[in-house]
Amino acid sequence: MARVLQPFEFIEAAGVKEAVAALSQPGTRLFAGGCDLVPAIRRGQVRYDTLVSIMKIEGLSEFSSHPKVGVKIGAQVLLSRLVNDIWVGKRWAALHEAVEQLYPPHIRNMGTVVGNLCAAVNYYDVPVSMFAHRAVLTLSDGTTSREVGIDDFYTGGRGTAVGAGEMVTQIDLPPPAADAGSAFKKIYKARRRADDLHKINAAAYVALDEAKEKITDATLVIGCVGDSPLRITAAESALVGQVAGDEAFNSAAEMAVAAVQPMTDAGWVEEIRSDWIRILARDVLAQAASRALSRHDPAEDAHLAY
């Protein structure tokens, strides 16, 4: 049962170096929006004496988007900053949809994009869309930095590739192909016990050839089925070269079901889960392809969102 917060030290670091240096003290942690951290402290799941805010560090607030260049998201950028961005909406629709449908909506106003990824919670929506967009994270110790693809970012459990004395300073999304689209969808389930499934989320990216017929590139990601979002690589490679249509998407969806390890829960939950994985996989692929065909503005079919 949650408690009233105990007092803690709060340091507003002026630079990345100072922030990561402070982390060498035990009981210290970085703090951005606090959406995941503060409830965890209140519940007594974690305890920190010092929180180091990164929100005053210079140079981490950059946000830019351009269809030919990509999206840059600094570590301080709030989720709400993405919601009204026209290019994220048009060309990184999966990300747009994930952010737009965040529940509860207050998280958009408090939470950062980078923080949402670093929290490493397996049912979060934004990481799923980031997998579909092949995000690249920049990790820095204040002096040198290195890039890590999102596929390699999560290391099991709630672990990430962020090493000691490092922090994530930026996320980059590569530009989509000329005729490409993406989509994100999620669906909630009533939970019955602590470790029960309570959601499935999925995202896809589909690029078409010049004739807008055949698939030249695709990603398909399913969330809530493991420690971190799962790329369905078999389906992705099978889709390339196929005509973008029901047949290809249905078989990709079957591969998604096959790729997911069964849960240990009741059989009927397994059945619902498999159905949802199949349907969401097919839906996001179809939606992404439809957007690739039409360069559709996702705002116009917001009513189709789950």
Added chain:
Amino acid sequence: MNDFAYVGKRMTKPDIYGKVTGEAKYTDDITLPGMVEGRILCAPVAHAKIVSIDTSEAEALPGVLCVLTHKDCPDIRFSRSTMAEALPEFAFTGERQDQFILTDKVRYMGDWVAAVAAEDITTAERALELIRVEYEPLPPVLDPFTALEQGAPVVHEDCADNIAFEMDHPFNCGDVEKAFAEADAVAEFSGVNSRQKHLHMETDVAIASFESDKRLVIYSPSQGPHLAKKHLTKRVFPDLDDGDIRWISPAIGGGFGARLALGVEPAAVLLARHCNRPVRVTTTREEDFQGYSSRTDMHQTIRVAATKEGKLLAIDQKIVSDSGAYLSHSATTSTVNMQKTLGVLKCDNIKGHLTVVYTNTPVTSGFRGYGNPEGAFVLQQALDRLAEKIGMDPMEFRLRNLKEPGDPSCFVPVTLEHTKLKECIDVGAEKFGWKDKWQGWDAAKEGRYRRGVGMSVLTHASGAGGFLLEHSSCVMKVLTDGSLNLIVSPCEMGQGIIGALTQVAAEATGLRYEQIRISTGDTDVTMFDIGSHASRSMLVIGNAVHAAGVKIHDQICERAVKYFEEHQVKLEASDIKVRAGEITSDKAPGVVIDVSKVAYDAIYDFGEGGSQLNASGSYLSTSHHPNHQAAFAEVEVDTETGQVTVVNYVSAHDIGRAINPLLVEAQMEGSLVQGIGFALTEDFVIDPETGKVLSDSLLTYRLPSTMDVPPMEHLLIEEPLEAGPFGAKGCGEAGLVNPAPAIANAIYDAVGIRVHSLPMSADKVLWALKHGTEEAPGQSRVSGQFL
């Protein structure tokens, strides 16, 4: 056309400015000199004996003033529900008083074991961690049906069968079995609602302070401070008398029925007594989820019978309610379910039986609608099944069984005087386009996304006159500028009653709306009233305000006679009228006297006529004056995922007269959103093995967001109720009753399945689509957790 200055107008409610600017003072904003902070230790297990409590470490912590346990509490049991004090003895006899301030045995996870007062809240919090409690775990019983079995764990030692309350429908009538035997068609539906959370933004909080004259002052957001005060003196601290307590309800951060029960007030009083300092006790949102209160989950079966012509012959209802660890409101809400839900249509043979069961789950409570939404979810689906069996349009079936004035009403044993339910159905159906959208019981729907329509009707109360203590009084005084102080005790918890009463007062007195100030919330100042609940405030308190207002109006008229004489017009007081601050008469065209002149001269009269204009008004309600509503929902079901989206919603409400249509519509809009949450997204989940609430935050307990709210229209059917202030009836709760059954009936129309538990979430709908609802999987039967 009415010539009202304010009634029926879309006025801005006067208290809104303080709410939106942050100026309004809530309990948590209040700091008393010397005030310390209190916290309560909640049990981490669902059922256990408390072997020992060692408070020595906690007491030794610097800054801790006292640590209290069960042995420090008055040796008297009470119920958190304060409604007992508003009920006549005959109605009260069955209600158990079953809990201590701090418990002698853990009966649910979250039960209150100890309380701490300390100089600051972090010290109090640390002290909680230093209290060493040795628990001897007992097997918990988490399901009402298991609790009813022989040999089940016993929640309360003096209640070996775990049955907290049992009764037959108070208005059982006719011969139900005979009616079923003779009927052309019989239908049945069973289902259970989930434990919807109130989720008032302000979590439970109270300040208790013993002043130097030994009086106890309590600051707490109660929906009925007079009743709460009475309950506290009679049941919790019998050494205190009614006059020993001054209860102040500051601004209230939402109620929805939760504030009809005592919360942390008894603990705050206990701590204040022991440490001789004012104490504020605070709770967190997670504690609110785990322990405080929610809607009672009522497992129900309703059988209904009709002739082939569509005459409703009989209703037979069985309820098993899961009260949680203590009784609180669950007996009364379940009783109201039987009375109001079954009483919506004309039926001569009614039978109902109710069993309220203790389990080791959090305590449930009263919630907006008070049993009616729980019952309507089941009854209105049973009625649809019956209409289907006789092949009749469900709207037509309801129209054929409407009550008319002169028929027996339902909630209290009176005759129905006023109903516009037929007009509600007609107008709502027209707006919704029911004739076009309803395509018959066997309409074939195809495709992945299928649309369907459903409807539901309800009757609800405007108070419970003839049953509860339904009287109210108020005081008015007019200041020299013609402004009015109105001292009255509704509880403004966001519903807008302050605004509506201001309109009634302005209209009745003839004074200006902008110049009416309401003093409320302080039991030393306001007159007795049982608080804001049961949609009663507008009718009962409104009538008291109207009664006082008319007196002020008449006083102004009498005093105004001489001012007309100054204009060489000789008038009787009855020739004069006061409206919006101006005194005029048809017999003196062109003469306008401002009320401030009369009001000023009344006070500043050094001669014989000096007296401030003042009046009191009282009203006693003798009926529940039911309001009615018809609602129509259109949904779209994704047959592949099971997801349900409400795409359109129309309701029509029998309001008598809307004092402020803006506020009535806002009530309907707000309750529809709460109703959509009840129907589709809000899922209160208790772990079936441990009794822990899993959905204990707003992250996991999903309230509807704006994305879930459809286009909606709320129509007001206005024909004044004679007994209402300017004809008004209540409207606070009704809007929450229809959404779940209307949506459920629409789902059936779309895809032909019915889900038997709320919320009707995607997984349940999908399972039912694939397998039917007969062999529901995962049937734990716990709290809405079966399909």
